[in-house]
Each structure stands twice: as C-alpha cells, then as structure tokens.
Amino acid sequence: MSTGGTSNRVFNILEAQFIAPGIKRFVIEAPRTARKHQPGQFVIVRVHSRGERIPLTIESSDPARGVISLVVQSIGKTTSMLNSLQAGDSLLDLVGPLGRPSEIASFGTVVILCGGVGTAMAYPTAAALKRAGNRVISILGARRKDFLILEREMRAISDLLMITTEDGSCGSQGLVTDALQHLLASGTHVDLALAVGPLAMMKAVAAMTRPAAIRTIVSLNPIMIDGTGMCGGCRVLVGGESKFACVDGPEFDGHAVDFDRLMQRNSMYRAAEQTALAQWRESLESLEGSSRPRGPEPCREGSRS
Amino acid sequence: MNSTPSSPNPLPLRERMKLPRQTMPEQPPPDRVLNFSEVNLGYSPQLARQEARRCLECRKPACMDNCPLGVNVREFVRLIIASDFAAAAAKIRQDNVLPAITGRVCPQEDHCEGSCLMAKKVEPLGIGYLERFIADYELSQGLGPIAMAPPSGKKVAIVGSGPAGLSAAADLVQKGHQVRVFEALHELGGVLVYGIPEFRLPKQVIRQQLEVLRRMGVQFETDVVVGRTVTIDELMQEEAYDAVFVATGAGSPLFLNIPGEHLNGVYSANEFLTRINLMHAYEFPRYDQPLLDLRGQHVAVIGGGNTALDVIRSARRLGAEKAAVIYRRSQAEMPARAEEVRHARDEGIEFYLLAAPLEFLSDRHGWLRAARCVRMELGEPDASGRRRPLPLPGSEFELPLAVAVIAAGASANPVIQSTTPGLQTNRWGYIQADPATQRTSRKGVFAGGDIVTGSATVILAMAAGRRAARAMNDYLAGGTW
Numbered sequence: 001m002s003t004g005g006t007s008n009r010v011f012n013i014l015e016a017q018f019i020a021p022g023i024k025r026f027v028i029e030a031p032r033t034a035r036k037h038q039p040g041q042f043v044i045v046r047v048h049s050r051g052e053r054i055p056l057t058i059e060s061s062d063p064a065r066g067v068i069s070l071v072v073q074s075i076g077k078t079t080s081m082l083n084s085l086q087a088g089d090s091l092l093d094l095v096g097p098l099g100r101p102s103e104i105a106s107f108g109t110v111v112i113l114c115g116g117v118g119t120a121m122a123y124p125t126a127a128a129l130k131r132a133g134n135r136v137i138s139i140l141g142a143r144r145k146d147f148l149i150l151e152r153e154m155r156a157i158s159d160l161l162m163i164t165t166e167d168g169s170c171g172s173q174g175l176v177t178d179a180l181q182h183l184l185a186s187g188t189h190v191d192l193a194l195a196v197g198p199l200a201m202m203k204a205v206a207a208m209t210r211p212a213a214i215r216t217i218v219s220l221n222p223i224m225i226d227g228t229g230m231c232g233g234c235r236v237l238v239g240g241e242s243k244f245a246c247v248d249g250p251e252f253d254g255h256a257v258d259f260d261r262l263m264q265r266n267s268m269y270r271a272a273e274q275t276a277l278a279q280w281r282e283s284l285e286s287l288e289g290s291s292r293p294r295g296p297e298p299c300r301e302g303s304r305s
Numbered sequence: 306m307n308s309t310p311s312s313p314n315p316l317p318l319r320e321r322m323k324l325p326r327q328t329m330p331e332q333p334p335p336d337r338v339l340n341f342s343e344v345n346l347g348y349s350p351q352l353a354r355q356e357a358r359r360c361l362e363c364r365k366p367a368c369m370d371n372c373p374l375g376v377n378v379r380e381f382v383r384l385i386i387a388s389d390f391a392a393a394a395a396k397i398r399q400d401n402v403l404p405a406i407t408g409r410v411c412p413q414e415d416h417c418e419g420s421c422l423m424a425k426k427v428e429p430l431g432i433g434y435l436e437r438f439i440a441d442y443e444l445s446q447g448l449g450p451i452a453m454a455p456p457s458g459k460k461v462a463i464v465g466s467g468p469a470g471l472s473a474a475a476d477l478v479q480k481g482h483q484v485r486v487f488e489a490l491h492e493l494g495g496v497l498v499y500g501i502p503e504f505r506l507p508k509q510v511i512r513q514q515l516e517v518l519r520r521m522g523v524q525f526e527t528d529v530v531v532g533r534t535v536t537i538d539e540l541m542q543e544e545a546y547d548a549v550f551v552a553t554g555a556g557s558p559l560f561l562n563i564p565g566e567h568l569n570g571v572y573s574a575n576e577f578l579t580r581i582n583l584m585h586a587y588e589f590p591r592y593d594q595p596l597l598d599l600r601g602q603h604v605a606v607i608g609g610g611n612t613a614l615d616v617i618r619s620a621r622r623l624g625a626e627k628a629a630v631i632y633r634r635s636q637a638e639m640p641a642r643a644e645e646v647r648h649a650r651d652e653g654i655e656f657y658l659l660a661a662p663l664e665f666l667s668d669r670h671g672w673l674r675a676a677r678c679v680r681m682e683l684g685e686p687d688a689s690g691r692r693r694p695l696p697l698p699g700s701e702f703e704l705p706l707a708v709a710v711i712a713a714g715a716s717a718n719p720v721i722q723s724t725t726p727g728l729q730t731n732r733w734g735y736i737q738a739d740p741a742t743q744r745t746s747r748k749g750v751f752a753g754g755d756i757v758t759g760s761a762t763v764i765l766a767m768a769a770g771r772r773a774a775r776a777m778n779d780y781l782a783g784g785t786w
Contacts (some may be wrong), residue, residue: 009528032534045489051582052593053491077593093491095528098616131360148428225594228489229718230499231576232558237567242560247720261567268569272595280592 011045011091014067020147022074023117024083025059031066032057033096039124040102040219040251043068044227046093047081054078055224057121058097071120071149077276088132098227099250103217104128108191109135109181112158113176113205115197116142119150121219122196123157129194130157136192137161137183141176141197145169147218177204190214195254199263216254220245222262223269237261313387314359326428327356334651338621341503342585344648345409347429348438350388356431357385361422368417368432373768377399378417378432385435397436398451402475402518403468403767404607405444405510408437410501410611411764412642444513451521454481459781462487462546464721466530467495468763469552469754471514472770473777474523476573478779484522485546487529492583495554497763499583500575502615504622505645532720537728541749548749548777552770555755556718560711561607564584565665568609570597570673573714574612581619600624603705605676607631607662608712610638610760614649616710621652628654633661633681634693659683659694663701665709675705715760725750735759742776743769748786751777 015027033043042057061068074080085091091159102125114124119140130136138158142148143166162179163171172179176197176287184190195205202218211218221244222234229247236245237258243249314321330346331337337344348356360382368378377396384393392496397404412434413419421429459482463470466488478484492498494511519525529535531553540546558573560566577596580586584594604625606616609632619629630649632639635658639646650656680700683692717734729737729746736752738745743753754768755761780786 011528032529049590049593050585093528095489095491095530096534098530169364214473225576225579226490228533228720229557231579232560232573233576235560235567242562242566244557247557247718258567260658261671264569265567268597269595272589272598276590276593276595302578 008295009094011094013085013089013091016085016087016089018083019071020149022083023147023149024072025120026070026082026085028070028091028094029066029068030094030096031063031247033094034061034066034068035063037061037063037068037097038101039104039128040174041097041099042227042250043070043094043096044098045052045070045082045095047078047085048092050108051081051092052078052229053093053144053225055098055221055227055250057250058124059120060124061126071115076273077280080277081280091199095227095243100248102128102194102251104132106133107215109137109189110192110194111180111190111199112136112154113180113193113195113201114138114140114154115176115195115201116147118195118197118201118219119148119154122194123150123153125194126154127157134164134192135159137188139164139176139179139183140171141165141179141201142170143167168258173266175204176201177208178210184212185258192217193254195219198268199259200223202254203259206257206259210255217251218254218257219250219294220252220257220262221266223266236265306776309502310613311383312362314358314360314362315381318361319472321359321361322423322427322669324359325361326431326432327352329431331436331648334653337504338652341619341622345434345437347441348434350390350438350496353385353435353438354388357382357435359423360430361584362674363422367420367422368430369421371416373398373416373764374771376402376417376436381439382432382435385439385745390439390442391449395658398443401767402408402472403514404436405440405514406468406497406506407764408433408435408440409506409510409768410642412611412762414643414664415762416764444510444635448517448520451479453521457481457781459483459547460485460545461777461781462540462549463494463552463602464549465489465495465496465539465552465554465754465756466493467527467552467554467754467766469554469766469770469773470495470550471518472767473550473552473773473774475518475521476771476774477777478518478521478523480774480780481485482778483524483575485524485526487531487535488527489530489553490583491527493525495526499579500612500615502578502582502619504618505615530720532724537721537725537747537750547781548751550743550770550773550777551721551745551750551752551756552754552766552773553718553721553756555715555760557716558711561662563662563664563711565667565673566711568665568667568673569671570706570708571665572708572710574606574608574616574710575715577616578612578619579709581623587619587623591710596623597708598624599708601626601755602707603627603629604708604713605629605631605657605704605706606710608714609634609641610712610714611641611645613710613712614641614645614654617654618645618649618652620708620710621654629657629664630654630689631657631660631676631678631704633659634683634691635659638683638691657704660705661694661696662709663704666703672707673709675700675703676709677703693759713757717756717759721756733759741772743773744786746762749780
C-alpha cells in the first residue's frame, strides 16, 4: 500500500492460467501501460504490502482493452505468490512500461533463440521483426515437452521453427545452441540473433555467434529494484562500461556483455531468497493444512523470473 | 538593544546569551544502534519555551533572510515564549508546508542557525529544534482550517512526490487549482521515503504530512513513470493539464569508475538505502526484499555527505562490527549536517578522512574482500571552492571489507528530458529552468529541485517548489508565457 494509501489504479487480473508446469499467463488491466508498451519492455510488480518489486517482461498488450499479458515462472517467493493468484484477484502495484524497446528494423534473416519462459519475452519482438519484413527463424528450447510455451504463437510468426528439448521429448534432443550450430553449419546466412533465456544459454549463444560475426542481442535480467535508473542495482558490464539494464537495456550486444559477472551478481541473495520461499511455504502449510494445493513446482533458474 | 514592546520574553537581552542552548533529548547511543527508531526525541514544551527565550529578537532577523523559505522565525519563536503553540504553527505554515520534515532534516547551520547573531559568540538559537517542536505539536493536535481559494478550473500535474513536488502541490491546491501528483515508486515522498532513514525522519511523520496535503485536496497517483507510462505532452494534450511541474529529483547514482565496482557486496548508496528505507530490508524476512547480512561484518561508505552518513549509520544498526566512512577531504569539507557527524561519531562510526579507494578487491568467488585505498592531502581550491584532494604517493593501504557503499552523488536521470521534445537541458543533462520562475523552455512546463540544480537539500527543493507554484499560478491566471 502506498504511504497514506493512495494508488488510484487497480491492477485487476482478468485471466490467469497455467500454460506449463509452474508457468502462468496473466491478463491484467493496466490501461496506461498497455497504451505505451512496445516490444522488449517490461513492468515492475509488487504482489503484497510487504513484498519486493520484481521485473517481468510484457508478453503482449492490447491498448483498446487496456490490458497487458505477463508470463510468470515460479522460482522464488514472489513469483510463487504471483502464480497463486487467479482471475478476480489484483496486483498491488504495476509500473511501466520500463526499459528501451527492442530495435525493430529490416535486418534480413533473424534467428530468435528462446530458452524456457524466455519465449514469452521474445515473442512480441519476434512478431514485430516479422512484421518489419525479416525472415524469422525461431529456435525454442525447453527442458521437456511440457515446458514448451507459445509454440503455436511462435510458429505463426516464424518462417522456420525448430524445437529442442533436453530429454528429446519434443523436437531434437539438446540445447538451442545445438540447433543454432546445425543452422550455421548448413550455410544459412544469419543477419541478427536475438537470445532470450537463462544467462548460461545467452552466454553460449553469444560465444557461438561471435566467431561468425553475427550481431547478437540478449535480454538481461539482473536484480532490479526501482526500474527507473535511480538505484543502480541492475548495473551490468557491457564492453567494460557500466550500464543500467532498467534504462539502458534490458537488451544489449551479447558479444559485449560480461555474463560471468552478471551470474555472480544474480546469485547475491540466493540464501535470502531460499529463506523467504521456505518461510512462505511453511506459512501456507500451517495456515491451510494440506487442503490448499502447493505452489507450482519451481523450475531451474530461469530467465527474468 | 532592548527587547521590543511586542516581545513576550521576560528576560533582558544580556541574560538571554547566558542561557545555554537546550540539549535535544536523544536515544542514548548504545540503545539506538540496536534500532531504527528516531534518534532525536524532541523538545518538551518546557524545553521549547526555555530555548525560545534565548532569542535576541533582532530587528532585522538574519535567520529569516537566510531561510530559503523565508520562515518568520522571530514571530514563531515569540509565540512559543507566549505558549501559543497553535499560533506558532500557523505562522510557520504560512511559509513552510512541511515543517515536521524540515525541522528534522534541514541543514540549519547553513541557513537560519548559521546566520543567528548569537552564533558569533555562543551557540545559535535551536531554530530547527523549535520548528520541529511546533510541527509535532500541530500534528498531535490536528491541523486548523486552511484558507482555500475557490476552484480556478485549472489542472496542474506534478511529476514527483519529493519535497519540491509536495511543496508546489500544497501551494497550488490552496490557490484553487486541481492538483495531481504522479509518483514513479509505489510509495509517496520521493527521497524522503527511499533516501532518509527512519531514525532521522520517521515514515509516520511523512504520512502525516501527506495526509495534510490530501485533506487540502491534492490527488496522488503512484506507479507512474512520467516519460514512460505517460509523457508530458500526453498529460497536457490528452489529459488536459494546463501546466506541469517537473520535480523528479537528481536520479542516477554516480559510481567511482574504479576497478571492482561490480563485485558482489558493492552497492550504490541509493540502492542500499532504498532496500532499507523503501523496501524495509531491515525487517527481512517479514518483508521480502533482502540486504546482505551485515552482522559482524566490516562495512564502509565512500563519501562525506548526509547520504553517506545515512548509509553507514544504517549499517551500524544492521549489526556491522566495523562501520567506517572513507572521505577524500577532511572533516571541515564534509557536506553532511554537523549533527549527523556528531551522531555518527557517538554511534562508533570510524572516519578515514583524507583517504580514497583506488580499487575494490575480490575473493575467489567474486565477492568483495577489501578496498585498496590511498591517503590524500589537500592542495589548491578547485572549482567547487574546496581544496582539491591529491593522492599521497606511497601511502596505499588495504581495508578489509565485506560491503562497500558508494555515496558519490548523482547525475541527471534522463527519462523526462529524452521523452519531452523541446525541453532544454544543460551540459550535465539537468533541466534548464529560470531561477526566479522555474520556467523551462517548454510552454506550461516548469521544473525545480534536484533535476534542475543537481543534488541539493530538502529545503532548497521546497523553495524551488514554492517559486514554481507562484509562477504557475500567475501563468494559469494570465495564460501568458
């Protein structure tokens, strides 16, 4: 609640449904944000009055309806609490759109590499790139078949769509970088790569495109608080320079990003995050016994959570 | 000099200087380093009257001339002597809409108290303490009626709910304009809320001051980043605001640009304080946002301003075993309020003066383990008029640290400037505004506070808000630019 309790907007959840284990899609009333959203931008939300602020990429927006959609993967306490909300509930705070929009131009052939829930973040940019006349090749990676999301939507805006799963339950077995390697080895000319997913995946993509001199954009997910450039917590090293992901990003040149530093910084609060999640789970159990379904299963460390 | 006929003070002038300045009751240091409650406890009515009797009631009060808001100190002090606290409150409110805040955080030694005639021989009158006493009295009694002009039919948008924005909002709403304040964060108050810790300015005080504005009819909307969520042009063209006041604050934290600033354990002051003040990290896990566990750790802040002291005194309260200030000049040049420096020393804060970090050193896992520092000496005065610190060759030393916080000031946040065509900025990116009217290069758009001047103080931001309100009122009445 705001100091004195004035927030004149209510961020109602109109739709909420799980689209994969631990991954929920929300449609939320946020007319101001819906009007201004451009692909690549994000919002910061707060779920309860003692809650933290977390960034979430906007999956789509409908200015006429005054709604945006978010895709959320349960990882820590806040994302798990968020994913326990249903249609009819509301978010306490939602601010945005934040960050710079994706660069949309006619590049030629672009490859969109999506890891896990990163697909939801890449989708609006991929769709805009398609509309801008690019040939879009999408590579969707997931742990298992049931973690694949937005396959139909991505297929609709892709000239070619490839799927990789770690266990081979759908598409080819392996990682998105395996598919990329095949693509490059087959002689396909690529003008731009966009990678959105876990840091390790984006780092691997950048390592693969660097020798081929393929311009590579990555969408970063550092720890963030205000999202307006005020705190500097989200600073990342890009080409040796300090950049704030919230105002200078979240998209950066993947060949210039210091991924190792960012991975270390993202681990800064791991112990506290586990404490918060464990306490929340315990409080749920003690409050409601076993009658309430457990929060969705947490997935591996994802992209922007 | 004799006391003027209207003076209620029974003491002859020569007796007044003999009275010692009344000490502000405060939480003892050993207690207060264990909590975030306010350090200063406030004067009792007896202490306030006693202190007020020290006033020399100058015919030309320098204290008033040197107050950026022009608060009528002599008159409100006389009313305290007469025990008419409600009248004293009304007197202050004529010039200052946030007295409970300025009474706590204003650098009085640079303004009213610094120019007090007594300061030449003895300690100055405790004007800040007296202002706080009256403001707290007013809040405890409930505010009297406030004169409001009839509705003007004009709409004003204020961007930012910090001291500049709130001060302008109060003045404009009293003139009959419809005023809406937009705030980017989820709480109102700007730097008062995210920057200044509870032990110096309790959130409850800010809430009460906001409640006063709300009762006057000011509307607030949180979670709006003007420039992103809605632009200034959209506010004026589509939401029919007749004028806008941009009061977004200084914004972006500066770093030192030395190696190791990306290590785990290195914070900007803004992030460190935002986690604590806005997000209540000191109450983790009752609140969700964490901070690194400082218990038993060595923590240092780099900088010498109020922000630096807020950081390190917070670290002390969070259990830091060693809490140190590293400042490249000497104490005489420290921009922090004198009272904060004294409070910090009482709380066992160590000061590494004339020292600066050259590099933050990492352990094998990417966590901060130490700062490599160098001793400094003061050379010739630089552009700021302060003597320039120069490194002493061969004086390097290593300070083991788990957490380092950089409080090196701020630069202009570019969001509004870059999304408002035609809004002129200076070469540092701050918005250009007329010093007398706060007018910008865009018709109907005014700006004030840190986004115009760079990092300054609450009182200077409030004064800018007041100047803007006056000029906006003229503009709204006449419509000429």
